[in-house]
């Protein structure tokens with residue numbers, strides 16, 4: 404089902420003219436079945452949403468000229484646009500039974516005529532099932548890269564992402580830092596408060612990390628109670644500030660249980676990329692700093708700030 408949200412909206416409507424390059428609109432036939440068939444066939448060739456939208460955008464030009472298309476599905480964090488935006492917009496919601504499948508906007512510098520809107524609606528019906536399949540594919544992919552307990556990205560995602568980010572940072576001469584974080588004495592939480600409290604603590608701690616970093620940064624569950632946080636565009640002083648913010652916000656968490664209140668702490672090791680770093684050496688240095696933080700008494704941040712891989716023992720605690 405395709406539901407129109409509104410059409411030709413916006414404060415800047417300029418005219419109501421039929422665009423001349425479209426020829427004689429009155430004589431133009433409605434969408435031919437062959438076009439729908441061809442479009443449907445092409446839309447079945449991919450499960451990538453961006454490719455679907457690109458195919459759709461290119462193919463519909465044969466029936467209705469549009470300057471651009473934008474598509475969004477907020478719950479899946481999907482937002483994409485093809486072509487350019489313009490003052491006139493026709494907006495539709497894609498829905499299959501009760502499944503919401505996103506909003507699509509058509510943009511054009513001239514107003515859409517009624518029969519063009521009817522044509523767009525006809526064309527949109529070919530998009531509904533391909534978009535539904537693409538969304539399912541996207542969800543499956545996202546789930547494969549996410550740790551189900553904490554919602555943080557998993558190790559599979561880490562290998563892909565951190566390697567790429569290191570390469571990009573080197574190419575663009577940008578700083579990159581990582582934090583290795585380990586919850587302190589976490590075994591005691593499980594042993595004294597039970598495994599489900601342990602799980603709750605892990606979830607809340609992961610939320611703290613997510614809330615302390617930028618959208619371009621990423622948090623990965625590295626192992627049981629160990630996390631790796633990738634800070635793009637962050638030099639060592641910035642990374643230390645973020646690490647300290649995370650440490651404090653985890654230390655401020657309060658949990659209630661039948662066995663009484665519970666508070667936890669975390670130890671964090673920081674490492675900032677140098678030009679000869681690989682993913683392995685960068686992680687190793689952060690890990691060494693983390694080890695040092697544990698060794699020095701936990702609940703602290705230690706940075707490996709030099710280029711030769713020695714731990715400086717720099718501690719920033721409270």
Ligand SMILES: Nc1nc2c(ncn2[C@@H]2O[C@H](COP(=O)(O)OP(=O)(O)OP(=O)(O)O)[C@@H](O)[C@H]2O)c(=O)[nH]1
Pocket residue numbers: 552585586587588589590591593597598599600601602605626627628697701
């Ligand atoms: N509840 C819960 N516990 C987990 C999970 N993954 C790992 N753990 C537990 O985390 C604990 C980690 O214990 P240790 O490696 O000894 O570390 P620690 O007690 O935090 O001690 P330090 O790191 O030295 O401060 C183990 O008891 C694991 O069973 C999980 O998904 N849920």
